[in-house]
Amino acid sequence: MNVGYQKEKMKVAGFTIARNIVKADYPLREALLSVLPLCDDFVIALGDSDDGTKEYLQAMEEPKIRLFDTIWDDNKRVGGAVLADETNKALAGVPADADWLVYIQADECLHEKYLPVVKAAMEKYLHDEEVDALLFDYLHFYGNYSMVGDSRRWYRNEIRIIKNHRNIISWKDAQGFRTADAKKLKVAHCGACIYHYGWVKHPKFQQQKQAQFHRLWHDDKYMAEKVLKSESFDYSSIDSLKHFHGTHPEVMTLRIEAMDWKFEVDPTKKNFGLKASVLYFIEKMFGWRVGEYKNYQLIR
Numbered sequence: 001m002n003v004g005y006q007k008e009k010m011k012v013a014g015f016t017i018a019r020n021i022v023k024a025d026y027p028l029r030e031a032l033l034s035v036l037p038l039c040d041d042f043v044i045a046l047g048d049s050d051d052g053t054k055e056y057l058q059a060m061e062e063p064k065i066r067l068f069d070t071i072w073d074d075n076k077r078v079g080g081a082v083l084a085d086e087t088n089k090a091l092a093g094v095p096a097d098a099d100w101l102v103y104i105q106a107d108e109c110l111h112e113k114y115l116p117v118v119k120a121a122m123e124k125y126l127h128d129e130e131v132d133a134l135l136f137d138y139l140h141f142y143g144n145y146s147m148v149g150d151s152r153r154w155y156r157n158e159i160r161i162i163k164n165h166r167n168i169i170s171w172k173d174a175q176g177f178r179t180a181d182a183k184k185l186k187v188a189h190c191g192a193c194i195y196h197y198g199w200v201k202h203p204k205f206q207q208q209k210q211a212q213f214h215r216l217w218h219d220d221k222y223m224a225e226k227v228l229k230s231e232s233f234d235y236s237s238i239d240s241l242k243h244f245h246g247t248h249p250e251v252m253t254l255r256i257e258a259m260d261w262k263f264e265v266d267p268t269k270k271n272f273g274l275k276a277s278v279l280y281f282i283e284k285m286f287g288w289r290v291g292e293y294k295n296y297q298l299i300r
Contacts, residue, residue, distance in 0.1 A: 010126055013098035013164070014039040014064075015090040017083070017174075018106060019047030019072060022056050024209035025201050026106040029060060030251040034109040035102050036064055038118060045090035047072045068093060080173030087170035098164045099126060100134075103177075107198035108160075111249045114192035121190035122161065130299060132168065132185040133177060134161040137193040141200045143235040143263035145248060145256050149199075151240040151272075152279060152289060159187060159296055160194060176295040188300030195249060202261045206233035235263050239271045240280065 014035055021028045036042060046054055046067045057067060070089050076082040087103075094101055100122050104110070110118070118134070125131040140154040141147065159176050162168050168185065171178040177185055201209065207230060248256060272280060283289050 010100070010123060011095070011098045012039050012100045012102060012122065013094040014042035014102040014104065015044070015087075015094050016042075016104050016106065017045045017047065017070075017086040017090055018049075018053055018057065019086075020049045020051050020212060021053045021106055022049075023051040024212050025205035026209075027109070027197055027252065027255055028106040029056070030249070030255065031104050031106055031108050032060070032062070032065065033251045034112070034249050035104050036062065037112075037115055038102055038122075039064060041095055041098070042066065043068070043090050043093040045070045045086050045093065047086060066093075083174035084170040084172055087174040091168075091170060094164065096164075101162050101164050103160050103162070105174075105198075107196060109195045109197065109249045109252060110192065111195060111247070112251075117191045118161070121188065121192075125188050125300070128188070128300075130186055131188045132163055132165065132179075133159045133187045133296070134190040135187040135296060135298065136160045136190060138196055139193055139244070140196045140198075141244065142238060142241055143200065143265065145200060145252075145259065146244050147241045147263075147265065147267065148244045149238070149240070150242045152276070152283070153239065156289065156292070157189075157294070157296075158194070159185060161190065171295065178295070184295060184297045186299045187296045189298065195252075197252070203232040203235065206235075207231060236265070237271075238265070239276065241265055241267045243267060 018028060032042065042062075042065045044057065044065060044067050046057070046069050048069070048071050054067065057065065070086060072082055072086060074082070076085065091101070121134055125134070135157050136159075137157055138155060140149040142149045155175070162177055162185070167180045168177055169180050179185065198209075199206070210233060270277070270280070279290050
């Protein structure tokens with residue numbers, strides 16, 4: 001018997017980026033509240049904003065959250081590289097003694113039912129030296145809170161928790177992570193799902209979000225021709241949706257109740273070409289997504 005022995009507490013930090021969140025109506029407050037119960041500390045790299053984003057975050061009065069100011073390099077418009085740059089700034093600001101790092105984007109939420117599942121996974125793999133990160137499933141809501149995308153355009157999995165190794169960096173457009181020498185991370189599936197709400201907001205705000213987002217990818221000519229022509233986003237140009245019959249995270253309740261637009265669609269009607277129809281059929285029948293891109297190596 002080891003008298004006086006006390007197991008060291010696992011330390012968890014979180015990180016993300018924020019810029020002009022209010023203007024495009026991102027649910028960042030909800031995203032943060034959904035993962036803060038897992039975290040002892042949370043770092044936000046606050047980009048130069050002109051819409052009150054800093055005040056929006058300060059109003060949360062969350063003692064775990066720490067903000068630091070950054071300046072985005074708007075010249076890095078190819079492939080969304082500035083998003084990874086900013087995410088790496090936030091990553092560099094987490095406490096050095098944290099064991100795990102939780103990453104959440106401004107339009108994502110973790111359902112409270114998954115909090116014990118995720119915590120258990122972090123404890124299980126804490127000392128497993130082969131596991132670099134934890135993988136999540138995804139639900140991508142589209143148009144409203146009762147429809148989700150179910151075609152190949154939506155990624156099915158992504159890394160949202162990483163070990164605090166300084167050789168792990170945000171990759172390309174900050175959707176996932178790799179090592180500094182571009183190797184895929186070895187991951188264990190944590191058994192939880194991220195709810196992605198990036199495509200659910202009033203069409204006016206969705207159009208503003210599209211303009212804001214595409215500026216990180218494309219030049220002014222593309223923006224003028226493809227993005228800035230309309231003041232309202234057209235949700236009808238979607239290939240395939242299905243009904244969502246579950247519950248949403250509690251932190252999203254007020255947003256869902258305040259929904260003030262309509263989007264109606266018949267999910268039995270698909271907008272596919274022949275090749276996409278065949279690939280869709282194969283995936284739904286056998287669970288196999290032909291040629292699926294995976295930015296990770298699943299080992300557990």
